[in-house]
Amino acid sequence: MAYSEKVIEHYENPRNVGTLDKNDPNVGTGLVGAPACGDVMRLQLKISDSGVIEDARFKTFGCGSAIASSSLVTEWVKGKTVDQAMTISNKDVARELALPPVKIHCSVLAEDAIKAAIEDFKKKRAARQS
Amino acid sequence: MNLPIYMDNHATTPLDPRVLEAMLPYLREDFGNAASRNHAFGWKAEAAVEKARRQVAELIGASEKEIVFTSGATESDNLAIKGVIEFYKSKGDHIITLKTEHKAILDTCKRLERVRQERLDELKLLRLGQLAERDVQPEDVAELAVKFDLESDATYKKWAELPTGGARVTYLDVEPDGRVSLEKLAAAITPKTVLISVMFANNEIGVVQPVAEIGKLCREKGVLFHCDAVQGVGKVPFDVEAMNVDLASISAHKMYGPKGVGALYVRRKPRVRIAPMVDGGGHERGMRSGTLNVASIVGFGMAAEVAKQDLPEEAARLFRLRERLRTGIMEQLDMVVVNGSLEHRMPGSLNISFSYVEGEALMMSIKDVAVSSGSACTSASLEPSYVLRALGVEEDMAHSSIRFGLGRFNTEEEVDFVIRLVVDKVRKLRDMSPLYEMAKEGIDLKSIEWTAH
Numbered sequence: 001m002a003y004s005e006k007v008i009e010h011y012e013n014p015r016n017v018g019t020l021d022k023n024d025p026n027v028g029t030g031l032v033g034a035p036a037c038g039d040v041m042r043l044q045l046k047i048s049d050s051g052v053i054e055d056a057r058f059k060t061f062g063c064g065s066a067i068a069s070s071s072l073v074t075e076w077v078k079g080k081t082v083d084q085a086m087t088i089s090n091k092d093v094a095r096e097l098a099l100p101p102v103k104i105h106c107s108v109l110a111e112d113a114i115k116a117a118i119e120d121f122k123k124k125r126a127a128r129q130s
Numbered sequence: 131m132n133l134p135i136y137m138d139n140h141a142t143t144p145l146d147p148r149v150l151e152a153m154l155p156y157l158r159e160d161f162g163n164a165a166s167r168n169h170a171f172g173w174k175a176e177a178a179v180e181k182a183r184r185q186v187a188e189l190i191g192a193s194e195k196e197i198v199f200t201s202g203a204t205e206s207d208n209l210a211i212k213g214v215i216e217f218y219k220s221k222g223d224h225i226i227t228l229k230t231e232h233k234a235i236l237d238t239c240k241r242l243e244r245v246r247q248e249r250l251d252e253l254k255l256l257r258l259g260q261l262a263e264r265d266v267q268p269e270d271v272a273e274l275a276v277k278f279d280l281e282s283d284a285t286y287k288k289w290a291e292l293p294t295g296g297a298r299v300t301y302l303d304v305e306p307d308g309r310v311s312l313e314k315l316a317a318a319i320t321p322k323t324v325l326i327s328v329m330f331a332n333n334e335i336g337v338v339q340p341v342a343e344i345g346k347l348c349r350e351k352g353v354l355f356h357c358d359a360v361q362g363v364g365k366v367p368f369d370v371e372a373m374n375v376d377l378a379s380i381s382a383h384k385m386y387g388p389k390g391v392g393a394l395y396v397r398r399k400p401r402v403r404i405a406p407m408v409d410g411g412g413h414e415r416g417m418r419s420g421t422l423n424v425a426s427i428v429g430f431g432m433a434a435e436v437a438k439q440d441l442p443e444e445a446a447r448l449f450r451l452r453e454r455l456r457t458g459i460m461e462q463l464d465m466v467v468v469n470g471s472l473e474h475r476m477p478g479s480l481n482i483s484f485s486y487v488e489g490e491a492l493m494m495s496i497k498d499v500a501v502s503s504g505s506a507c508t509s510a511s512l513e514p515s516y517v518l519r520a521l522g523v524e525e526d527m528a529h530s531s532i533r534f535g536l537g538r539f540n541t542e543e544e545v546d547f548v549i550r551l552v553v554d555k556v557r558k559l560r561d562m563s564p565l566y567e568m569a570k571e572g573i574d575l576k577s578i579e580w581t582a583h
Contacts, residue, residue, distance in 0.1 A: 011491075038525075038526075060563070
């Protein structure tokens with residue numbers, strides 16, 4: 001599989017690999033994909049009370065494109081508001097990394113991971129307020 | 131030590147310098163057509179081809195009259211299976227093969243199944259047309275078949291048993307170690323079975339099948355035995371007499387010869403007949419027409435001679451290297467599994483799954499080493515290796531597999547480099563793997579409801 005330089009660069013120097021405390025009420029965790037499909041992405045976002053994403057961490061089991069896609073979105077979401085992050089689409093990821101057609105799936109996973117992490121955060125906040 | 135290191139000798143092998151030297155005169159001055167019987171150029175080419183035929187025959191314990199040169203193993207496999215089915219169609223049309231065979235076998239069998247199905251569909255239309263006394267359209271078949279009870283219609287049943295040109299195929303499962311069960315194989319034989327096709331050594335997992343036992347069974351049952359011997363020949367002793375093989379496919383480029391040349395062994399005693407797939411000038415005793423690729427055939431012959439001569443020593447050396455690689459990796463990494471039988475395996479072959487690491491990602495991170503992965507991420511389809519799945523390897527583990535194929539030109543120094551590299555990169559990727567973290571925390575990954583795609 002011939003990859004773009006951006007994929008290889010992110011793959012070799014992944015940004016923001018790691019784990020945030022999933023019990024922290026300000027941390028939303030999104031876990032998407034399936035081991036049987038060959039890719040699982042976990043994205044964690046630390047979100048301030050005013051709704052700004054202060055930190056992002058990922059861990060990914062998957063191919064080079066999946067790792068690069070997760071690395072890229074951790075960079076993109078940092079500093080954005082939750083609403084802004086929700087507008088990031090898989091097309092943006094695929095275009096930025098010049099993913100080949102068979103790897104579009106990886107960018108879909110990255111978009112899903114952002115949405116899942118934000119949803120988790122919102123659920124936690126709702127639970128706190130009730 | 132030069133980088134990158136080549137450890138994908140299942141895919142192809144480099145040309146041995148001795149092979150290249152043997153070929154060169156036939157690419158330069160000795161360019162004659164081996165079929166030109168009327169001058170010295172032709173005679174020289176013919177003599178070179180006949181020498182190569184002997185060299186190839188000797189490697190597999192055959193006589194030179196039993197070697198048919200082809201363009202490679204895919205053609206040999208096609209010729210063997212289609213050739214037998216066509217020639218013996220009045221005797222039967224049933225083939226037994228394994229789910230772990232090479233696509234050259236599986237796709238050829240699927241083609242023959244389609245041919246048979248198309249023929250049966252035509253017969254259905256014809257018979258239903260007779261019964262309904264009108265033209266029947268394909269969309270009416272289901273309804274009319276019920277109305278006229280086609281399944282128990284004696285005429286249709288008789289027609290359906292006539293030779294179709296296609297075949298019925300049984301694709302047998304293998305045991306978890308990758309080997310076929312002889313009991314299951316014997317039980318699958320029917321009075322219509324004409325051919326059993328089982329490979330010698332598997333290209334993905336390196337597992338060697340009990341070929342001699344299969345040959346014995348075939349002989350007892352009067353069934354022809356074709357063996358796709360491409361991966362194992364030259365690496366593990368293979369003898370068509372001792373193993374009762376009737377047809378065998380081999381390829382030059384898997385044993386340090388050139389690409390684009392192979393052979394089909396076709397037994398003479400007792401005589402095995404095949405219908406040709408290529409019609410033409412009657413080359414290769416009519417079984418495979420086409421001007422012979424003299425230089426490549428000469429290279430193939432030399433490759434066979436070298437393989438035969440080096441086999442005992444080289445097999446022992448490759449076994450030592452393979453075990454060094456395997457133990458070197460497994461002593462330093464946990465949760466590593468060898469796919470397929472360790473005992474019945476080609477000496478230079480190792481297929482392993484690294485849990486919680488995706489195969490293609492690992493291949494990318496060890497780019498200084500050329501290997502293959504059974505992960506679907508390396509291909510256009512999203513299904514992981516069908517061979518690993520047939521062994522019952524779980525999908526997540528099939529996605530985590532890497533195939534190492536050691537060969538004649540690999541060294542101990544290279545193996546040690548690869549061990550260090552693999553261990554380092556697997557650790558790095560596991561640090562990045564949410565699954566590894568969860569497993570370490572004691573979370574049962576099977577208990578999680580994954581979002582499927």
